[in-house]
Amino acid sequence: MTNLLFLLVLGLVCAVALSWGCRRLTDPQWQIWATLPRYDSASGAWLGTNLTWYGLITATANLLALLVVFCLLGSIGVPGPAMLLVAGALLLVALPAARWVAWLVEGKRHTFTVGGAVFVGFVTLPWILVGYNHWVATVPADALPVLVVMGVVATGYAFGEGFGRLACISYGCCYGKPLEACGPLMRGLFERRHFVFRGETKKIAYAAGLEGESVVPVQGITAGLYCLTGLIASGLFLAGHFASAFLLAVWVTQGWRVVSELWRADYRGNGRLSAYQVMGLLLLPYALLLAGLFPTSSGMAVDMARGLRGLWQPSVLLALQGSWLVTFLFLGRSQVTGARLSFHVHTERI
Numbered sequence: 001m002t003n004l005l006f007l008l009v010l011g012l013v014c015a016v017a018l019s020w021g022c023r024r025l026t027d028p029q030w031q032i033w034a035t036l037p038r039y040d041s042a043s044g045a046w047l048g049t050n051l052t053w054y055g056l057i058t059a060t061a062n063l064l065a066l067l068v069v070f071c072l073l074g075s076i077g078v079p080g081p082a083m084l085l086v087a088g089a090l091l092l093v094a095l096p097a098a099r100w101v102a103w104l105v106e107g108k109r110h111t112f113t114v115g116g117a118v119f120v121g122f123v124t125l126p127w128i129l130v131g132y133n134h135w136v137a138t139v140p141a142d143a144l145p146v147l148v149v150m151g152v153v154a155t156g157y158a159f160g161e162g163f164g165r166l167a168c169i170s171y172g173c174c175y176g177k178p179l180e181a182c183g184p185l186m187r188g189l190f191e192r193r194h195f196v197f198r199g200e201t202k203k204i205a206y207a208a209g210l211e212g213e214s215v216v217p218v219q220g221i222t223a224g225l226y227c228l229t230g231l232i233a234s235g236l237f238l239a240g241h242f243a244s245a246f247l248l249a250v251w252v253t254q255g256w257r258v259v260s261e262l263w264r265a266d267y268r269g270n271g272r273l274s275a276y277q278v279m280g281l282l283l284l285p286y287a288l289l290l291a292g293l294f295p296t297s298s299g300m301a302v303d304m305a306r307g308l309r310g311l312w313q314p315s316v317l318l319a320l321q322g323s324w325l326v327t328f329l330f331l332g333r334s335q336v337t338g339a340r341l342s343f344h345v346h347t348e349r350i
Contacts, residue, residue, distance in 0.1 A: 002305040003238045006071065007231060013064075014162070014227040021166035022220040025053070028199030030170050033332075035339045048339030055332020057167035063324045065160025067311070068230070070320075072152045072237055074310030075302050082144060084319050085136070089128050090153075091323065094121035095330060114164060115257060118157065119279040122250070125153060126290055146294040151246030155233040158249050162226030165219045169195070172202025176216030177265040186263075190216055201337050208265055216263045225256055238304065243296045250287040254280040 024030060033056050035048035066087065073083050094117040101116025126146055133143040168174040179187050179194055195217040197204045205211035229252045236245040257280035273281075310316065 002308070003302070006304045006308075007235055007238070010068070010159070010234065011231055014159075014231070017163060017166065018220070018223050018227065021057075021169060022195075022217065022223070025166055025169040026172075026195050026197045028202070031172070031199055031202055032334070032337070032339075035341065037341050046341040046343065048341050050334040050337050050339055051332050052171065052334050052337075054167040054171040054173075054334075055328050055330075057170060058164050058331050059324045059328035061160045061163035061167065062327045063320060064163055065156040066320055066323060068159050068234070069152050069156035070311060070316060071304065071307040072155065072234070073149065073307070075238070075304045075307030076148065076300050077306065078144065078149075080310060080313050080316050082132070082136075082142075084315060086125075086128060086132060086144070086149070087319070087323075090121055090125055091326075093124050093128075094118070095327070097121070098331075113276070114161060115276040115279060118161070119276075119283065121157075122154075122283055123286070126150060126294070145242075145296070145300075147246060147290060147296050148242045148300070150290060150294075151233070151237060151242045151249065154246050154249035154253070155230055155237060158226045158230035158233060158253055161253065162223045162230060165223040165226070168219045172197045172199070172204040173266060174219055174264065175204040175208070175210065175266055176218035176263050178210060179214045179216065181265075182216065186216065190214075193217060195220065203266070203336075210265070215265065218260055218263045222256065222260055226253055229253060238302050240300065240302060242300075243291050247287055247291060251284060254283045254287075 030053050032050045033053045034051045036051065037046050037048050039045075040047050069087070070083055074080075097120035098113055098117040101113050101120065129144050129146045129149055133146075137143040165174070175197070176195070179190060182190075194214045196214055197211055199205060200211060202211065204215070229249060233245040233249040236242075236248065258277045261274055261277050
């Protein structure tokens, strides 16, 4: 009963968040969340550092992904310290990669790429787990089943990226092609369900000049598909089909990454296939290799009630809060927008 309730709550959260986000986040007021003022003595002006909805939503999506991961791992009895250690090691690798890969691929120092971070994270995580089992797990009973943990992380990633695409809608990045540049089939398919972005500071406006244009809602499609994949993979995991959950989550998310870029209009490199499409393609056989290399554990009991109880620990709660804050501070401070502020006195209130 707890397993089913867990899936129902996740499904409801996904439906409400995606329905609201796809309808509202294209508007201009949903890009800048807050502005921190600072006085520039050289010019005598008040300037501002913008905190974005992109960072806020991405941090919350990362939090949701970690919640799913911790619940699923806790449901099979993985202790809290092991979860925190592995999650911390993965974030130390993946978060910097979000900038490094964007710099290497696009030549941009002030932008991020989720695709690059995911590729680096998926490639390194199995070997982080192997290292944990070799150096940290003192007895075989403490060892973490690599493919099972990979399945959990892939499932959490599906939810995290699904919700994270709402951040892309807010910022106006990862945008689709204009409908007028598409064929009759695509125009007919998205005639009534497309995105129109407003706001000159959204990326689709300053990078492509497509403000006010009807474009393919590729971010919304990705969000819906990934959240649905996460729900199905969670159901497979809770039913004990660990390898199937892993392969489904990886193949759908990375396969769609390759396909979806055919509908995108933002710059993805000069080749016929972007570097991110190549990364997605490489992860498909890599997932099959991992499924053959690491055996799945049979007879492992899954109890979501145990997983939910495992969340109620000070160390886990503090780690979740800390990860949200670090992600927000890392991704939420806008590097490409600025603000000039003015202050005045309400004389009628003196």
